[in-house]
Amino acid sequence: MKPVFAKVPEVVQNDVFAVRTADLPYFSTEFHFHKECQMNYIVQSEGRRIIGDRVETFKGGELVFLGSDLPHVWHNDKWYFEKNDGEIQARSVTLFFDSDKLIELLSHLIPVNKLQTFLKMARRGMKFSGKSKKALTQLLLEMTTQQELAQLVTLLKILELLSATTEYELLASSGYVNTYQAKDNDRMDRVFKYIFSNxxxxxxxxxxxxxxxxxxxxxxxxxxxxxxxxxxxxxxxxxxxxxxxxxxxxxxxxxxxxxxxxxxxxxxxxxxxxxxxxxxxxxxxxxxxx
The missing domain is CATH 1.10.10.60 (Homeodomain-like)
Incomplete structure (x- = not known):
């Protein structure tokens, strides 16, 4: 299984965080990883996803957090690719942030021990449930309509909730280690897509x-x-x-x-x-x- 080292939206490379929405006929990213953390909300879509060594189905309403350098992909069911009418069937909202930059900034203002503990645990991936999922989803959606300072305030609320919640399931196994390298070629991305289709x-x-x-x-x-x-x-x-x-x-x-x-x-x-x-x-x- 070979993920591609991915570049997330350019704004994250220059700033601390960014929010991206996707409205597509299907999800088309390769199996990949990046140093930025991300929280991903599936608004509409279904198929199979891989997070670390965890493989399972997904559907609309799922909220997942991925720590730094955790390989992942969301791949739609076969019929998504057989339709050629361009209809939007895959919607998601994703928050990206550079954990190193964020910890550095916040360490000058508040204690960051709890957040650091959460980010370390998040290297296995987390799927949220219950009241925490509802609250995190609402805050994430609010960020899509906000600008600058208001977005930052909402981000801090998200981080506070993430650091405190216990309503989650860890995804990758406890012994999982990302053994992939950016220099690897795309052979296993081809393999995955073939398996998912057949x-x-x-x-x-x-x-x-x-x-x-x-x-x-x-x-x-x-x-x-x-x-x-x-x-x-x-x-x-x-x-x-x-x-x-x-x-x-x-x-x-x-x-x-x-x-x-x-x-x-x-x-x-x-x-x-x-x-x-x-x-x-x-x-x-x-x-x-x-």
């Missing part, structure tokens, strides 16, 4: 290795060294996440669901689902049913 059908290892211009053995070593997952684990993680999504959206038989998500047998589906979710598909379906 995971419901059989993906052969020799085909995906060829896409990365590597033999199978070299590719497997490279992939696991970057993702901390084997290729099979990674693909099955995506398939299980897709199964969970389908179970929340429509009534479906477990056997049909297994094949719709790309598993070649019901027994494999049950086994991998239980390994990843700690519960079998049938009980999971009952648990989420109203």
């Amino acid at each position: 995971f419901t059908s059989g993906i052969k290892l020799d085909e995906i290795a060829a896409l990365a211009n590597m033999n199978k053995q070299a590719f497997c070593r490279y992939f696991k060294s970057r993702t901390q997952k084997t290729f099979t684990e990674f693909v099955n993680n995506i398939r299980v996440g897709h199964a969970c999504k389908l179970m929340t959206e429509k009534e479906c038989r477990i056997a049909e669901l297994a094949y719709d998500c790309g598993f070649n047998s019901l027994s494999n589906f049950n086994r991998f689902f239980r390994e990843m979710k700690g519960i079998n598909p049938r009980d999971y379906k009952k648990m989420i049913s109203p």
Whole structure:
């Protein structure tokens, strides 16, 4: 998995923070990382996202914070790319800030220990919930309509809430380390996009290795060294996440669901689902049913 070292909006390179809105037919960024922190609110869209070594589905209403140099991408479902009418279907609002510059500025005014602790923890990525998510989202949206000093005041409110909240889920695993380098090429970005577009059908290892211009053995070593997952684990993680999504959206038989998500047998589906979710598909379906 190879993220590209990315440049965020130019204003952040000159100032301390910036807010960016996206209104697009689909999200089209590559798997990437940057030293700036970001808080990302998905207004409208759905698909799969990768944050560090965490792979799962996303949908509108999600609020996530990413610490410095944490690899990430939001990739839309396949049908987004099949529509060519230009309709806006992917909306997001993102706050970027340079944590080093911000800490330096604030350290002259207030104690910054709590904020530093939060930013260190945020290197694993955080997904917010509850009252904190509601409050943070409202403040972020307010920033899109404000100018200069008013934006700064709102940013300080956001930082205060981030430093105090406990309503979040850490995303990347506790042992996750970003092993990527800016000099890496784009081979794994191609691999990811291929997997996301074809995971419901059989993906052969020799085909995906060829896409990365590597033999199978070299590719497997490279992939696991970057993702901390084997290729099979990674693909099955995506398939299980897709199964969970389908179970929340429509009534479906477990056997049909297994094949719709790309598993070649019901027994494999049950086994991998239980390994990843700690519960079998049938009980999971009952648990989420109203």
